Amino acid sequence: xxxxxxxxxxxxxxxxxxxxxTAEEMVGIVGELGAKxxxxxxxxxxxGTFGAMCSxxxxxNFGHPxxxxxxxxxxxxxxxxxxxxxxxxxxxxxxxxxxxxxxxYGGAHVIEDLIRGKSIDLHATSxxxxxxxxxxxxxxxxxxxxxxxxxxxxxxxxQKYNVATNGINRTIYTYMGSLxxxxxxxxxxxAGVLSPLSNDPDYQTIGVGTPIFLGGTKGHIxxxxxxxxxxxxxxxxxxxxDLKDMSADYIRAANFHEYGTSLYVGMGIxxxxxxxxxxxxxxxxxKDVVTNVLDYGVPSRDRPVLRKVNYEELxxxxxxxxxxxxxTSSMSSFKKSRExxxxxxxxxxxxxxxxxxxSQRLPAKATCKxxxxxxxxxxxxxxxxxxxxxxxxxxTFHEAAKxxxxxxxxxxxxxxxxxxxxxxxxxxxxxxxxxxTGCNYVKxxxxxxxxxxxxxxxxxxxxxxxxxxxxxAMPVIDNDRYVIGIITSNDISKLFARRR
Amino acid sequence: xxxxxxxxxxxxxxxxxxxxxxxxxxALNISQAHFDSTxxxxxxxxxxxxxxxxRQALESKGAKVTVxxxxxxRDEEECVECGACISVCPAHVxxxxxxxxxxxxxxxxxxxxxxxxxxxxxxxSLEK
Numbered sequence: 107x108x109x110x111x112x113x114x115x116x117x118x119x120x121x122x123x124x125x126x127x128t129a130e131e132m133v134g135i136v137g138e139l140g141a142k143x144x145x146x147x148x149x150x151x152x153x154g155t156f157g158a159m160c161s162x163x164x165x166x167n168f169g170h171p172x173x174x175x176x177x178x179x180x181x182x183x184x185x186x187x188x189x190x191x192x193x194x195x196x197x198x199x200x201x202x203x204x205x206x207x208x209x210x211y212g213g214a215h216v217i218e219d220l221i222r223g224k225s226i227d228l229h230a231t232s233x234x235x236x237x238x239x240x241x242x243x244x245x246x247x248x249x250x251x252x253x254x255x256x257x258x259x260x261x262x263x264x265q266k267y268n269v270a271t272n273g274i275n276r277t278i279y280t281y282m283g284s285l286x287x288x289x290x291x292x293x294x295x296x297a298g299v300l301s302p303l304s305n306d307p308d309y310q311t312i313g314v315g316t317p318i319f320l321g322g323t324k325g326h327i328x329x330x331x332x333x334x335x336x337x338x339x340x341x342x343x344x345x346x347x348d349l350k351d352m353s354a355d356y357i358r359a360a361n362f363h364e365y366g367t368s369l370y371v372g373m374g375i376x377x378x379x380x381x382x383x384x385x386x387x388x389x390x391x392x393k394d395v396v397t398n399v400l401d402y403g404v405p406s407r408d409r410p411v412l413r414k415v416n417y418e419e420l421x422x423x424x425x426x427x428x429x430x431x432x433x434t435s436s437m438s439s440f441k442k443s444r445e446x447x448x449x450x451x452x453x454x455x456x457x458x459x460x461x462x463x464x465s466q467r468l469p470a471k472a473t474c475k476x477x478x479x480x481x482x483x484x485x486x487x488x489x490x491x492x493x494x495x496x497x498x499x500x501x502t503f504h505e506a507a508k509x510x511x512x513x514x515x516x517x518x519x520x521x522x523x524x525x526x527x528x529x530x531x532x533x534x535x536x537x538x539x540x541x542x543t544g545c546n547y548v549k550x551x552x553x554x555x556x557x558x559x560x561x562x563x564x565x566x567x568x569x570x571x572x573x574x575x576x577x578x579a580m581p582v583i584d585n586d587r588y589v590i591g592i593i594t595s596n597d598i599s600k601l602f603a604r605r606r
Numbered sequence: 607x608x609x610x611x612x613x614x615x616x617x618x619x620x621x622x623x624x625x626x627x628x629x630x631x632x633a634l635n636i637s638q639a640h641f642d643s644t645x646x647x648x649x650x651x652x653x654x655x656x657x658x659x660x661r662q663a664l665e666s667k668g669a670k671v672t673v674x675x676x677x678x679x680r681d682e683e684e685c686v687e688c689g690a691c692i693s694v695c696p697a698h699v700x701x702x703x704x705x706x707x708x709x710x711x712x713x714x715x716x717x718x719x720x721x722x723x724x725x726x727x728x729x730x731s732l733e734k
Binding site for chain 1: 688689694706724726
């Protein structure tokens with residue numbers, strides 16, 4: 107049994123004869139020497155990751171203006187920072203969007219601009235008090251003018267992450283990038299072999315107070331991250347570091363098309379090899395880190411799992427989905443992750459960086475719960491019209507017009523001979539048919555590509571689909587495409603009018 | 607080389623593409639094509655030596671031929687080499703090199719611009 111102490115490892119770092127390797131190099135070493143001998147040989151293993159971490163932000167202290175002010179609302183380059191704390195502190199979140207530039211500029215960009223030393227416009231408002239009389243403030247400042255600029259990542263270092271693909275027939279835009287229709291591509295995130303938490307999954311050395319690489323400087327772990335879920339192998343970390351010492355090489359603003367902004371955060375953790383068990387866990391490979399491929403085309407918290415996959419398969423360039431070779435894209439940079447593990451290795455080897463024991467272990471038993479919702483979301487079946495009238499595709503447009511007049515519906519779902527949905531006609535289609543002679547039958551004038559809904563869809567989804575496709579009604583169909591109802595934008599308006 | 611062939615509504619019903627290929631004995635490697643009743647657009651690869659002939663044949667039949675010589679530009683300062691661009695490119699321009707950096711085969715670029723929106727770091731552009 108090999109046992110080493112933190113003091114022993116730090117003494118070696120101090121003396122300049124520490125043996126430090128990256129988690130990638132450790133795979134070969136354990137393969138060659140076995141865990142026991144590797145534990146004797148290697149003192150520290152470094153990890154690294156560089157990917158989108160929306161859950162990031164910076165605490166800023168601006169100092170007091172004259173006359174003083176309790177800032178209630180704070181905007182930095184038009185991006186709102188949260189200031190519901192003391193007078194001149196604010197937290198700028200990576201995902202907050204600019205009030206004027208929308209998707210193009212957000213909190214992440216303010217953070218990158220601060221690191222780069224650029225000037226930032228500050229606009230603040232207040233209600234005014236006896237001690238803080240000032241009501242508005244406009245100034246320009248940069249990172250050197252601030253008292254503190256402390257990065258906090260409430261959630262970072264995900265042990266691994268879900269893989270995204272899309273089964274519906276249009277491109278969708280997500281925080282996992284653009285997902286092409288009909289399982290056209292796959293996106294993933296995470297550093298696999300270099301992933302910090304996958305290299306010490308039992309948190310033997312990773313805990314409160316662990317020194318880490320964060321954004322190009324030394325930071326610390328301050329606890330478990332939000333949504334920490336070690337029981338499902340989705341552990342996370344909360345991190346702290348000084349933005350003033352960070353570099354734009356390792357902190358980068360990002361835009362996800364039609365989704366929003368995020369921050370790419372470079373982070374690395376050194377793992378002191380105290381025993382063989384740690385030598386074994388740091389020998390984890392891309393193949394050992396297994397995750398799920400989810401269909402992001404299903405707009406629900408419980409997205410269907412299509413298959414399991416490991417990082418070796420993901421990094422090969424394509425994976426099989428439904429028998430088809432599907433190209434993969436990484437949303438996090440393995441090259442940068444390697445750079446970070448390499449940089450951290452250099453810091454340890456040259457005696458600039460020491461290891462220590464956590465002052466508190468991270469919880470090993472926890473799962474991330476879904477939200478408790480006390481009001482039930484209405485479903486399509488709660489408000490759809492069930493007395494829907496359908497028309498045969500072989501009927502004439504005169505018959506369709508008559509049916510619309512008699513039933514006061516302005517949309518008629520069209521069915522084929524077997525009774526299944528084949529199209530839809532509206533009062534407008536009929537007017538057009540009257541104006542442009544030549545089309546006599548419903549099947550000639552109907553819209554064939556019908557947007558449909560399921561009875562158990564939440565109303566929010568139905569409303570979003572109606573809005574995006576700019577239509578005013580959708581037939582509700584069952585699994586065999588029989589029409590069981592119809593939902594109109596009017597029904598939804600009524601529902602909302604009732605609520606307020 | 608990559609070319610774009612535009613076919614306008616007055617000749618859309620005629621087989622001018624096939625005729626031009628047979629006439630000049632040139633093989634066009636079509637990578638994208640879009641047709642409707644009013645307009646046609648084709649992206650194709652052609653041997654540089656054959657370009658002049660096929661352009662002449664197509665243009666004499668009413669098509670418009672443009673050389674796609676402004677392929678995608680990658681700003682190496684902005685790019686963090688994540689690889690987000692790889693899976694969305696229909697022409698397989700991007701791939702990882704052996705050091706997990708981004709390799710580009712610019713010759714294949716059909717200037718569709720799909721990768722521009724996919725890049726989280728605004729590192730890609732089609733500049734003219």
